[in-house]
């Protein structure tokens with residue numbers, strides 16, 4: 001009872017006046033120090049129950065820490081506390097919404113980050129020629145692993161290893177015997193797994209070839225198909241062939257792809273059962289109608305002809321058979337499981353053929369059909385780019401969901417662009433662009449036209465790419481002259497889009513033209529001036545090494561400030577570091593028979609890079625007459641002649657020599673892409689502007 005009574009008294013007191021709790025007293029009307037003084041004075045009075053409180057009646061009770069819940073609840077309903085609480089609540093809600101909206105706005109307005117396949121150049125390695133580690137004279141997977149530091153040294157973060165599938169090496173790795181195995185020449189699957197892990201450890205991505213159109217005739221599927229075994233019966237394209245006087249007559253005039261002089265090798269490694277090789281290649285000259293270079297080959301086992309777009313050892317798979325398509329999807333999944341980051345799909349336009357088997361139209365209508373011997377004498381309307389082919393490629397894309405490039409190299413650029421897909425359907429990230437390698441002549445005008453051809457035809461919002469070399473393409477130094485090697489690399493690494501560099505182009509390697517060199521652009525990499533150029537410690541190399549290697553190799557060029565290698569490194573670094581070059585606008589400024597001039601700019605940045613590249617003879621260019629408000633003096637950021645780096649140059653009269661390239665840098669508030677006169681001459685792939693204040697890129701500006 002006593003307890004209950006005293007509790008009641010306490011509550012009554014607290015409702016009326018102040019209250020003591022652990023030495024704290026709350027009292028309205030007395031602030032700060034004053035309140036503290038009052039508290040000390042009031043303390044004894046408040047402790048006496050039932051006493052006259054006198055002046056303390058004026059003190060108003062306020063909530064304080066430790067106040068009992070029941071009392072506190074009475075305060076919480078008072079308007080001054082409730083309103084304050086509600087205001088604070090809504091302020092917090094509003095602030096959260098503002099923050100959320102700002103975050104969404106920044107995400108929406110910021111351009112997507114460049115994919116790894118956009119951010120870095122691609123370094124294409126032909127594995128047999130890169131580096132040998134087991135002294136057999138053939139490059140191997142361990143050799144690539146050994147040289148990963150070099151790839152990093154080049155400021156490159158993507159490598160493309162060309163075909164290393166198990167193959168009898170007919171057509172050099174493109175006649176595959178097993179899609180899920182590695183040719184023993186290159187190493188084992190374990191070696192591959194270790195290599196991929198090592199590549200990823202260094203922050204590098206790796207892509208590989210996918211060659212779905214055909215297999216080797218030694219592939220088990222073909223063996224099963226020629227014996228009409230179960231589902232494999234229709235894995236290839238079989239057709240009856242008519243026999244006339246003991247001679248096989250093909251079903252139509254379709255011919256296989258053979259470019260004269262391309263493949264007259266007598267390679268020791270691969271002709272164990274091709275005793276009739278010479279006859280085989282000679283038969284190319286025979287008319288298609290009598291199986292000269294007919295794409296049909298009679299098979300003694302099945303007593304039918306099979307179809308091959310390439311050599312007779314590479315029968316075409318039947319992509320109208322769903323089982324075959326599924327097999328290739330399995331191949332994709334297999335390599336993705338091994339850690340591959342993407343694929344380059346080879347010879348895609350050949351995937352499907354017409355089922356009606358009509359003769360392909362002749363280029364020269366009046367030519368006697370029996371005299372047709374060459375692939376180029378026919379239009380390949382029924383054996384390339386057939387309806388349904390893109391659906392298959394898109395299904396590959398769907399399965400891989402990683403980087404996909406296609407090697408189409410169609411002469412019709414509009415057909416090539418179809419591999420980009422549409423705004424709604426993603427196909428390839430890009431079809432590889434080999435137009436710069438197909439050029440018959442080199443000049444400022446020719447380079448401009450080749451660049452503009454791609455830019456003009458590429459669908460909006462897609463990403464360009466460029467290559468200046470590759471397997472089966474003569475090296476730059478040999479194709480256009482070594483005096484242009486540096487300026488071509490400068491072009492490659494300053495154009496918008498992804499550059500692809502074929503191994504050795506970064507040191508200006510040349511074709512090997514000796515009589516024994518069947519593949520001049522595939523000669524072993526020149527690492528140093530030692531034994532076999534550092535390529536192998538063995539006694540021989542599978543192809544001759546370029547005799548120029550003592551003075552043209554990685555090691556020697558590393559020590560020369562003005563070398564092709566050092567320029568390449570500077571260029572790749574510039575591309576990595578400078579946003580305008582990586583993802584900015586490109587505007588054509590000028591082209592003539594000698595020079596091609598363009599700028600790279602980014603909205604929001606007042607920085608301009610201007611490239612003056614000479615693909616002809618010595619000339620002088622007046623840039624002031626071409627670009628209004630161009631500063632009269634600008635600095636040379638990078639030159640093919642490193643002694644000019646950092647020097648000022650007079651823009652009224654810029655002299656460039658044969659094969660010389662200059663990258664000028666200047667600042668302006670009037671970038672070229674905002675000038676009316678250049679509206680039609682500017683292009684941007686991933687629209688973005690930059691705010692230096694916030695260090696942010698924006699898409700809508």
Ligand SMILES: [Ca+2]
Nearest residue numbers: 132134138140
């Ligand atoms: Ca080897």
Ligand SMILES: [Ca+2]
Nearest residue numbers: 316350351352
């Ligand atoms: Ca085919």
